[in-house]
Amino acid sequence: MSELNLKYLTLGEEGFDQNLADMLSWESVSDGDMQKLVADIIHRVRKEGDAALMDYSAKFDHFEVESMDALVLGAAEIEAAFHRLPEDQQQALQTAAQRVESYHSKQLSKSWQYTDEQGVVLGQKVTAMDKVGIYVPGGVAPLASSVIMNAMPAKVAGVSSIVMTTPAPKGEVSDFVLAAAYVSGVTECFLLGGAQAIAALAYGTETVPSVDKIVGPGNAFVATAKAQVFGKVGIDMIAGPSEILVVCDGKTNPDWVAMDLFSQAEHSHDAQAILISQDGEFLKQVEESVKKLMPTMERADTILESLNSRGVFIKVDTLEQAIELINTIAPEHLELSIDEPEQWLDRIRHAGAIFLGRYTSEALGDYCAGPNHVLPTSGTARFFSPLGVYDFQKRSSLIGASAEAANELGKVASVLARGELLSAHAQSAEYRIND
Amino acid sequence: MSELNLKYLTLGEEGFDQNLADMLSWESVSDGDMQKLVADIIHRVRKEGDAALMDYSAKFDHFEVESMDALVLGAAEIEAAFHRLPEDQQQALQTAAQRVESYHSKQLSKSWQYTDEQGVVLGQKVTAMDKVGIYVPGGVAPLASSVIMNAMPAKVAGVSSIVMTTPAPKGEVSDFVLAAAYVSGVTECFLLGGAQAIAALAYGTETVPSVDKIVGPGNAFVATAKAQVFGKVGIDMIAGPSEILVVCDGKTNPDWVAMDLFSQAEHSHDAQAILISQDGEFLKQVEESVKKLMPTMERADTILESLNSRGVFIKVDTLEQAIELINTIAPEHLELSIDEPEQWLDRIRHAGAIFLGRYTSEALGDYCAGPNHVLPTSGTARFFSPLGVYDFQKRSSLIGASAEAANELGKVASVLARGELLSAHAQSAEYRIND
Numbered sequence: 001m002s003e004l005n006l007k008y009l010t011l012g013e014e015g016f017d018q019n020l021a022d023m024l025s026w027e028s029v030s031d032g033d034m035q036k037l038v039a040d041i042i043h044r045v046r047k048e049g050d051a052a053l054m055d056y057s058a059k060f061d062h063f064e065v066e067s068m069d070a071l072v073l074g075a076a077e078i079e080a081a082f083h084r085l086p087e088d089q090q091q092a093l094q095t096a097a098q099r100v101e102s103y104h105s106k107q108l109s110k111s112w113q114y115t116d117e118q119g120v121v122l123g124q125k126v127t128a129m130d131k132v133g134i135y136v137p138g139g140v141a142p143l144a145s146s147v148i149m150n151a152m153p154a155k156v157a158g159v160s161s162i163v164m165t166t167p168a169p170k171g172e173v174s175d176f177v178l179a180a181a182y183v184s185g186v187t188e189c190f191l192l193g194g195a196q197a198i199a200a201l202a203y204g205t206e207t208v209p210s211v212d213k214i215v216g217p218g219n220a221f222v223a224t225a226k227a228q229v230f231g232k233v234g235i236d237m238i239a240g241p242s243e244i245l246v247v248c249d250g251k252t253n254p255d256w257v258a259m260d261l262f263s264q265a266e267h268s269h270d271a272q273a274i275l276i277s278q279d280g281e282f283l284k285q286v287e288e289s290v291k292k293l294m295p296t297m298e299r300a301d302t303i304l305e306s307l308n309s310r311g312v313f314i315k316v317d318t319l320e321q322a323i324e325l326i327n328t329i330a331p332e333h334l335e336l337s338i339d340e341p342e343q344w345l346d347r348i349r350h351a352g353a354i355f356l357g358r359y360t361s362e363a364l365g366d367y368c369a370g371p372n373h374v375l376p377t378s379g380t381a382r383f384f385s386p387l388g389v390y391d392f393q394k395r396s397s398l399i400g401a402s403a404e405a406a407n408e409l410g411k412v413a414s415v416l417a418r419g420e421l422l423s424a425h426a427q428s429a430e431y432r433i434n435d
Numbered sequence: 436m437s438e439l440n441l442k443y444l445t446l447g448e449e450g451f452d453q454n455l456a457d458m459l460s461w462e463s464v465s466d467g468d469m470q471k472l473v474a475d476i477i478h479r480v481r482k483e484g485d486a487a488l489m490d491y492s493a494k495f496d497h498f499e500v501e502s503m504d505a506l507v508l509g510a511a512e513i514e515a516a517f518h519r520l521p522e523d524q525q526q527a528l529q530t531a532a533q534r535v536e537s538y539h540s541k542q543l544s545k546s547w548q549y550t551d552e553q554g555v556v557l558g559q560k561v562t563a564m565d566k567v568g569i570y571v572p573g574g575v576a577p578l579a580s581s582v583i584m585n586a587m588p589a590k591v592a593g594v595s596s597i598v599m600t601t602p603a604p605k606g607e608v609s610d611f612v613l614a615a616a617y618v619s620g621v622t623e624c625f626l627l628g629g630a631q632a633i634a635a636l637a638y639g640t641e642t643v644p645s646v647d648k649i650v651g652p653g654n655a656f657v658a659t660a661k662a663q664v665f666g667k668v669g670i671d672m673i674a675g676p677s678e679i680l681v682v683c684d685g686k687t688n689p690d691w692v693a694m695d696l697f698s699q700a701e702h703s704h705d706a707q708a709i710l711i712s713q714d715g716e717f718l719k720q721v722e723e724s725v726k727k728l729m730p731t732m733e734r735a736d737t738i739l740e741s742l743n744s745r746g747v748f749i750k751v752d753t754l755e756q757a758i759e760l761i762n763t764i765a766p767e768h769l770e771l772s773i774d775e776p777e778q779w780l781d782r783i784r785h786a787g788a789i790f791l792g793r794y795t796s797e798a799l800g801d802y803c804a805g806p807n808h809v810l811p812t813s814g815t816a817r818f819f820s821p822l823g824v825y826d827f828q829k830r831s832s833l834i835g836a837s838a839e840a841a842n843e844l845g846k847v848a849s850v851l852a853r854g855e856l857l858s859a860h861a862q863s864a865e866y867r868i869n870d
Contacts, residue, residue, distance in 0.1 A: 364834065
């Protein structure tokens with residue numbers, strides 16, 4: 001294992017802003033070859049349907065099937081996977097699902113309507129989407145929590161059909177993932193991965209229903225396919241590598257802080273862990289903890305690579321300065337490992353999720369506190385929100401004008417439409433003017 | 436002028452579903468040359484900043500300037516344009532702005548927070564975006580209403596900086612458009628158009644500030660540029676051609692219905708106007724009105740082309756059937772030109788805006804009723820919403836666990852993290868377990 005080589009920055013030193021910007025910088029690479037490959041896969045799934053899906057499963061997942069039946073799991077099979085799990089995992093999944101459901105139920109929007117002084121009925125009708133697709137990556141880690149976090153907001157919104165797709169390399173699929181689908185209200189599961197799964201969900205095949213929105217993480221093929229079908233269906237936000245920003249006053253156990261940084265860094269080599277403190281000595285103590293704990297970690301290689309390439313320890317003079325840096329960084333995860341963290345909330349404008357106090361490790365939010373773990377990355381908390389029930393509800397405007405209201409409003413519309421040189425608009429309003 | 440050649444369909448006839456699907460079908464063309472051109476423009480603006488902008492203004496807008504000052508209008512200049520307008524336009528703009536502001540203020544989300552039974556503080560903090568950019572197309576029609584509809588939700592959300600860009604061909608910019616900016620809280624206007632304007636808003640130059648989100652309609656260059664900068668900034672939905680669906684029981688003046696159909700058709704050759712009725716005779720009457728009124732229209736050529744290529748008249752047997760078709764079509768604009776339209780609302784799941792009753796012409800909603808006129812097109816009302824205040828607010832999750840709560844939740848997180856083979860996540864939770 002190579003050596004730890006953490007980047008230290010001090011607020012106020014020459015070049016600080018640029019150095020920080022360089023460390024934060026991350027851009028997804030849009031590769032023309034990848035775009036073409038994915039476009040071809042989508043084209044073929046639209047044209048050939050199930051036949052293309054079975055062919056791709058054989059080719060990419062080494063899973064040869066005689067018919068689509070082998071790629072479909074119904075409600076009974078999903079439930080059976082849950083009952084095969086050990087008791088503690090069953091309970092943990094149910095507790096997490098219940099807590100996530102309870103929190104998200106607070107996000108439900110309701111329709112509203114009123115009649116204004118001119119007698120115009122105005123309103124907003126809120127409805128759930130009909131059908132949603134959840135993509136769940138294959139790979140080493142069975143991402144059960146990802147299933148809960150993506151499916152539960154749709155369930156709470158009232159989406160009637162929540163289907164999941166996940167690749168089954170050589171026909172293998174994780175009981176843990178299926179069990180998470182069971183506790184989250186997933187109605188059907190397709191053993192499909194990659195761009196072909198996204199194409200099937202967007203356009204439908206003989207067996208796979210087309211959905212209104214596709215959410216969930218995935219590799220570059222999946223992400224590119226989601227971008228390409230956007231507009232035909234809705235998609236969730238574009239996610240970059242995961243990040244954590246810990247602001248600590250120096251009074252938290254440095255081992256705890258080191259492990260919280262690790263919990264981001266273990267995700268991937270380009271995940272980012274940042275620590276800010278007014279206490280320069282504490283930064284050094286955390287570095288010591290990092291060195292001490294690193295060799296004990298299962299994913300030490302990934303953690304080291306992540307910390308060496310993108311980790312940053314920042315020394316500030318005051319907590320006020322730390323808060324300002326938070327708004328510059330707009331972190332995905334923010335741990336306020338300080339006294340009375342709530343008193344600073346008003347001044348924090350940009351963050352995906354805020355973890356209050358020394359006891360609230362990010363891991364609680366990743367799994368079971370209740371809020372969603374699908375969060376805006378790479379500074380996009382400036383304009384994106386956590387995945388939520390609002391992502392599965394949509395709105396229709398309501399407008400009802402009486403004859404009198406149409407008479408009055410029609411005059412305004414007529415002037416504006418004529419100003420825009422749109423005379424059919426104007427005349428359509430003028431027909432309803434009666435004085 | 437060529438002849439009117441309206442497409443008639445009858446629900447239940449052979450091939451109805453496919454014929455309707457063919458008429459509704461619309462896909463944006465993604466052209467590789469366009470993508471490359473736009474990518475090059477964005478690259479150059481990022482690299483050369485203001486110099487590139489001035490060069491593109493000379494090249495594309497035939498507007499040669501000595502310095503960026505000539506491409507910037509401050510608050511005083513925007514206000515001056517308002518005062519140059521005739522009185523009726525000033526009043527109409529102010530009435531529209533006030534009504535749009537009043538409606539949108541009902542959409543404001545507030546932060547919330549609670550402590551659950553386990554003593555965990557949970558919440559959602561809602562904040563406005565800092566900076567938003569509004570793109571306003573040049574071209575023949577000065578789209579004042581578009582300025583109001585795009586800027587006002589941002590103003591109501593509390594966005595502190597709302598900048599506008601609009602091309603100024605040969606240096607010309609419409610007072611009507613600037614005046615709309617004045618009544619909508621736009622803080623600054625840049626005389627920039629095309630992909631270069633989008634690039635400037637996304638990445639910033641010496642003069643143009645980078646923003647968090649870019650909204651507003653535009654030509655193919657603008658739409659492609661917005662798609663390319665998505666992720667660096669937020670953007671609004673991807674808009675196709677505009678459409679209207681009128682459901683009429685046969686008791687509305689056929690001239691009114693014809694003119695309402697025209698008000699969509701006059702937008703562009705690929706705009707879509709659909710009429711559904713249980714009364715076959717009425718459909719014929721509306722066609723007669725179309726023929727009678729067409730020659731009187733300023734944009735008769737566009738209207739005819741739109742009706743001939745994408746117009747559809749559909750005969751159904753019952754109003755129930757019409758409602759089902761609404762949900763299949765998921766129209767951008769829906770006029771319910773029927774008795775007691777509100778009694779059908781519960782069954783309508785997918786529509787951008789719903790206009791209730793014979794007196795509510797779509798034009799009222801386009802200009803001044805209050806709800807937004809930026810609406811989901813091409814069936815995307817299945818998953819998109821009207822532009823609203825919610826598009827300019829974002830949310831941060833709040834999680835605060837006491838030592839006791841961290842002890843309990845930590846056990847759940849630990850089981851799930853270990854199930855996902857993420858041991859740093861598990862350990863970070865386990866450090867806070869004390870029993």
